[in-house]
Amino acid sequence: MAELRRDPIVGRWVIVDTDHPSSPEGFEYEQYIPKGAGVCPFCYGNESQTPPEIECFRQPGTAPNTSGWQVRVVSNKFPALQVEGELDRRGLGIYDLSNGIGAHEVLVESPYHMKDISDLLNKEIEDVVRMSCRRSNDLSKDKRFKYIMIFRNYGSAAGASLEHPHTQIVALPMIPKNVAEEISGAKNYFDYRERCIFFFFFMQETQEKDRIIFENKYFISFCPFVSRFPFELWIMPKKHSGYYCQMSEEEIPALASILKDTIARIKKVFVNLSYNYIIHTSPINGDGDVDYYHWHIEFMPKLTRVAGFEWGTGFYIDPTSPELAAQYLKAIKD
Amino acid sequence: MAELRRDPIVGRWVIVDTDHPSSPEGFEYEQYIPKGAGVCPFCYGNESQTPPEIECFRQPGTAPNTSGWQVRVVSNKFPALQVEGELDRRGLGIYDLSNGIGAHEVLVESPYHMKDISDLLNKEIEDVVRMSCRRSNDLSKDKRFKYIMIFRNYGSAAGASLEHPHTQIVALPMIPKNVAEEISGAKNYFDYRERCIFFFFFMQETQEKDRIIFENKYFISFCPFVSRFPFELWIMPKKHSGYYCQMSEEEIPALASILKDTIARIKKVFVNLSYNYIIHTSPINGDGDVDYYHWHIEFMPKLTRVAGFEWGTGFYIDPTSPELAAQYLKAIKD
Numbered sequence: 001m002a003e004l005r006r007d008p009i010v011g012r013w014v015i016v017d018t019d020h021p022s023s024p025e026g027f028e029y030e031q032y033i034p035k036g037a038g039v040c041p042f043c044y045g046n047e048s049q050t051p052p053e054i055e056c057f058r059q060p061g062t063a064p065n066t067s068g069w070q071v072r073v074v075s076n077k078f079p080a081l082q083v084e085g086e087l088d089r090r091g092l093g094i095y096d097l098s099n100g101i102g103a104h105e106v107l108v109e110s111p112y113h114m115k116d117i118s119d120l121l122n123k124e125i126e127d128v129v130r131m132s133c134r135r136s137n138d139l140s141k142d143k144r145f146k147y148i149m150i151f152r153n154y155g156s157a158a159g160a161s162l163e164h165p166h167t168q169i170v171a172l173p174m175i176p177k178n179v180a181e182e183i184s185g186a187k188n189y190f191d192y193r194e195r196c197i198f199f200f201f202f203m204q205e206t207q208e209k210d211r212i213i214f215e216n217k218y219f220i221s222f223c224p225f226v227s228r229f230p231f232e233l234w235i236m237p238k239k240h241s242g243y244y245c246q247m248s249e250e251e252i253p254a255l256a257s258i259l260k261d262t263i264a265r266i267k268k269v270f271v272n273l274s275y276n277y278i279i280h281t282s283p284i285n286g287d288g289d290v291d292y293y294h295w296h297i298e299f300m301p302k303l304t305r306v307a308g309f310e311w312g313t314g315f316y317i318d319p320t321s322p323e324l325a326a327q328y329l330k331a332i333k334d
Numbered sequence: 335m336a337e338l339r340r341d342p343i344v345g346r347w348v349i350v351d352t353d354h355p356s357s358p359e360g361f362e363y364e365q366y367i368p369k370g371a372g373v374c375p376f377c378y379g380n381e382s383q384t385p386p387e388i389e390c391f392r393q394p395g396t397a398p399n400t401s402g403w404q405v406r407v408v409s410n411k412f413p414a415l416q417v418e419g420e421l422d423r424r425g426l427g428i429y430d431l432s433n434g435i436g437a438h439e440v441l442v443e444s445p446y447h448m449k450d451i452s453d454l455l456n457k458e459i460e461d462v463v464r465m466s467c468r469r470s471n472d473l474s475k476d477k478r479f480k481y482i483m484i485f486r487n488y489g490s491a492a493g494a495s496l497e498h499p500h501t502q503i504v505a506l507p508m509i510p511k512n513v514a515e516e517i518s519g520a521k522n523y524f525d526y527r528e529r530c531i532f533f534f535f536f537m538q539e540t541q542e543k544d545r546i547i548f549e550n551k552y553f554i555s556f557c558p559f560v561s562r563f564p565f566e567l568w569i570m571p572k573k574h575s576g577y578y579c580q581m582s583e584e585e586i587p588a589l590a591s592i593l594k595d596t597i598a599r600i601k602k603v604f605v606n607l608s609y610n611y612i613i614h615t616s617p618i619n620g621d622g623d624v625d626y627y628h629w630h631i632e633f634m635p636k637l638t639r640v641a642g643f644e645w646g647t648g649f650y651i652d653p654t655s656p657e658l659a660a661q662y663l664k665a666i667k668d
Contacts, residue, residue, distance in 0.1 A: 001416060002434025004507070012511050015414050015434055080349050080643070080651050082335055093538040094531070095559050100336030100349055151642030159641025168642065173338075176647030177346050197428070204427040225429050278646035300645065307493025308485030308502065309414070311634065312612035313510030317414050 003321075007226040009185035009197060014226050015317045022230065022319040024269050024328055027303045031272035032155030034114055034163040041077075042108040042164035051075040054105060055135060057127050070124065071131045072108045073169075079104035080170065087144065087173050103139055103171035107131055113164045116154060118263035125256035128167065129247070132279075135169050136245035140284040145171040147179060147283045150244065155274025157302035175283045183283065183293055190292035196240060198294030211326045214261050218254035221262050223322035223329070230320040231269070231329070233262055233299040242290030244281040259297075265332045266301055274302040337655075341560040343519035343531060348560050349651045356564065356653040358603050358662055361637045365606035366489030368448055368497040375411075376442040376498035385409040388439060389469060391461050404458065405465045406442045407503075413438035414504065421478065421507050437473055437505035441465055447498045450488060452597035459590035462501065463581075466613075469503050470579035474618040479505040481513060481617045484578070489608025491636035509617045516614065517627055524626035530574060532628030545660045548595050552588035555596050557656035557663070564654040565603070565663070567596055567633040576624030578615040593631075599666045600635055608636040 003016045041049035047065045055073045062068030081102025089098040109128045110120055117125055136148045149170045153160040175183070189197040205212055205222050212222045213233065221235045235258055237251065247255065267273050281295040310316055337350045375383035381399045389407045396402030415436025423432040443462045444454055451459055470482045483504045487494040509517070523531040539546055539556050547555045547567065555569045569592055571585065581589065601607050615629040644650055 001419060002414065004432045004434050006430040008428050008430065010511070013508060017414075020412075078354075080336065080351075081338075085335060092559075093542075094342050094534045095538075096340040096342065098338045100338050147647075149643065149646050151646050153641045157639070159639035170643060172647070172649075174347060176649050177344070178646065178648035181648075200428045204429075208427075225426075276642040276645055278642055280646075305491070305493035306640065307487045308610040308612055309483065309504060311610055312483050312485050312512060312614075313481075313504075313506070314512035314515075315506075315510050 005226045008189065010181050011185065012226070012228070013315050014228055015315065016227075016321050017317070017319045018321050021321055021324050026319070027230070027270070029270065029303045030157040030274065032157060032274045033272050036114055036163070040113055040162070040164050042072075042106075042162065042166060043113050044111045047072075050106075051077060055131065055138070057131060067111075070110065071127045073105050073131060073135055074108070076104040076106050076168070081172070098173070101144060101173050103142075103145070103169075105135060105139075105169040107135065107167040107169060109165045109167060116165055116263060116267070118260050118267060120260070122253065122256050122260060125260055126252050129252050129255050129259075132167055132169065133245040133247060133252075136281075139169070139171040140245070142171065143285055144173055146175045146285060147172045148245070148281070149176065149179075150279040150281075152277050154276070155272075155302065157274035158276045160274070179280070179283065182280065186294075187292045196292055196294050198236065198296070199240065202236065202238065210323045213265065213326055213329045214258060216254050216258055218251045219258045221258055223326045225322060227318050227322040227325070228316035229300050230303050230318055231266060231301045231325045232318075232322070233266065233301075233329075234296055235259065235262060235299065236294065236296040240291075240294055242282040242293045242295060244279050244295040262299060265329050266299070268332045269328055270301060270303065276300045276302070339560045342523065344515050345519065346560070346562070347649050348562055349649065350561075350655050351651070351653045352655050355655055355658050360653070361564070361604070363604065363637045364491040364608065366491060366608045367606055370448055370497070374447055374496070374498050376406075376440075376496065376500060377447050378445045381406075384440075385411060389465065389472070391465060401445075404444065405461045407439050407465060407469055408442070410438040410440050410502070415506070432507070435478060435507050437476075437479070437503075439469060439473075439503040441469065441501040441503060443499045443501060450499055450597060450601070452594050452601060454594070456587065456590050456594060459594055460586050463586050463589050463593075466501055466503065467579040467581060467586075470615075473503070473505040474579070476505065477619055478507055480509050480619060481506045482579070482615070483510065483513075484613040484615075486611050488610070489606075489636065491608035492610045494608070513614070513617065517617065520628075521626045530626055530628050532570065532630070533574065536570065536572065544657045547599065547660055547663045548592060550588050550592055552585045553592045555592055557660045559656060561652050561656040561659070562650035563634050564637050564652055565600060565635045565659045566652075566656070567600065567635075567663075568630055569593065569596060569633065570628065570630040574625075574628055576616040576627045576629060578613050578629040596633060599663050600633070602666045603662055604635060604637065610634045610636070 003018050005014050044067045051074050056069050057071045058069035081100045087098045087101045152167045214221045277299040282290045339348050378401045385408050390403045391405045392403035415434045421432045421435045486501045545556045611633040616624045
């Protein structure tokens with residue numbers, strides 16, 4: 001019989017098929033092979049094809065918006081939201097609306113069109129992490145913004161419209177629904193137990209061990225007990241902190257290393273995989289300290305399609321238990 | 335500048351691109367052309383390949399599980415949940431789980447492998463509606479169930495694994511998250527205004543008129559002000575009722591007719607379209623009367639991919655305003 005599992009933060013139930021689980025060979029997923037051809041605005045030499053750079057790590061002596069950079073941040077050419085203007089929130093009968101104020105930046109992760117994060121050197125990944133923290137801190141200074149959403153779409157099935165690997169950073173004038181739910185669930189738990197729920201996650205996962213994939217001094221990666229998707233993976237810092245962008249300088253190499261390990265492993269189990277990952281962090285410009293929330297990364301491989309059942313219920317059907325997924329992922333050797 | 339619009343029921347914000355809207359030609363969607371080949375368990379003559387029929391509209395004198403049927407309901411061969419057993423809810427550290435109890439039925443909509451709902455006769459669609467109400471009423475008698483989710487996946491991009499058009503009916507032992515949110519939002523509104531929020535939807539839409547596509551005596555179809563997806567469509571009964579399965583006999587032909595019209599229109603704008611639709615109705619085996627909720631159908635064409643931004647925020651980016659989408663859909667002639 002399948003197992004129903006309940007997420008203790010947001011109360012979402014997931015149906016885990018423990019009877020007839022799918023092995024990696026059982027998934028017919030859309031494979032992603034970047035074409036690499038054509039002119040790419042994110043490649044060396046094409047810097048003039050993007051909006052001007054906002055921030056950049058580049059070789060000393062090179063001019064802005066020329067080659068010689070390692071990580072480059074530009075405005076999205078087709079931004080979902082724009083920086084200039086007023087929010088001007090207003091009513092229209094029973095509806096509410098406002099102007100589309102925000103920021104939408106693109107962080108080009110390296111000059112290499114064909115290199116995913118797992119193909120970069122640790123030092124190069126550290127720069128990606130460092131830059132996303134810097135942009136997040138910078139955007140947080142704008143008091144109109146309430147949340148900085150950092151995410152990554154890799155591959156066509158994950159909704160990436162440009163091949164050249166990049167991270168997106170969106171500053172929002174309101175706390176998004178999914179974040180508000182997670183924060184409120186975590187806060188309720190804290191009010192009840194006076195300790196962050198993620199501490200208990202960490203305790204239970206490290207005791208049971210069967211969902212942990214990898215750990216280093218500062219981070220663990222594991223398949224969460226209430227995975228929505230097969231082979232869903234979370235990366236969580238061991239040290240309590242509500243904010244991704246407040247990561248300490250010594251944690252950055254550890255995050256770079258576990259990111260590389262995680263992506264390399266899942267791409268060995270599923271070749272040419274598309275995936276999304278999302279940095280879950282606390283809202284900004286609010287109360288200040290957050291002892292009830294713990295930032296982390298949620299990694300979602302695109303192996304299945306979301307269909308009517310999931311759209312209607314908000315429940316998910318996971319054909320591979322996280323315990324089994326962890327076994328496959330742990331078995332991968334370098 | 336884009337417009338941010340807020341859903342008054344669940345508080346979800348949507349970014350509507352009103353500056354550079356996408357016209358129908360602007361969408362590169364995965365087209366769906368059913369192959370029609372091979373042996374299909376839902377076609378005439380193959381009745382023995384499915385689990386035994388639960389309920390069926392068939393020609394008098396024909397035996398169960400043989401040809402001669404018009405609409406046929408069977409258990410899902412690979413059910414997400416199963417009927418036999420106890421829920422047995424239990425804790426596991428900070429997590430909660432239970433057995434996968436429920437029901438998962440498939441309603442085969444007609445004997446025709448290649449006919450979508452819009453290709454059926456009105457009378458045939460009425461039978462589909464009538465049967466889904468019957469199954470819903472029957473499953474509601476089981477006091478273990480709290481919700482009957484009726485939905486339809488049409489086409490590969492919508493997650494349909496079998497080509498032969500069918501509706502799925504899932505009985506759940508708990509109220510799903512998305513439904514609970516919608517009900518709670520509608521209830522809050524009712525507590526505040528002492529009238530169902532859907533009444534105000536109806537009033538505003540029929541006054542403003544620019545999002546309405548079609549109406550008949552009992553139903554209207556419109557593109558909601560806070561559409562999550564381009565060309566999202568809702569079908570709403572004019573008469574207040576919390577329960578889909580309590581639809582009156584005279585409403586059934588009107589629903590069949592507006593369903594046929596809706597699907598035919600959207601498939602003329604987007605050939606070979608995949609889509610999901612979901613019946614939003616009240617939970618069962620609860621308080622009885624629901625004056626605060628109004629059942630309706632939400633229709634989601636698969637024109638865009640859901641990516642990291644949507645997964646992370648629960649916000650959506652709609653590249654075609656519902657006002658513009660309604661214009662295209664209204665312009666379709668029979």
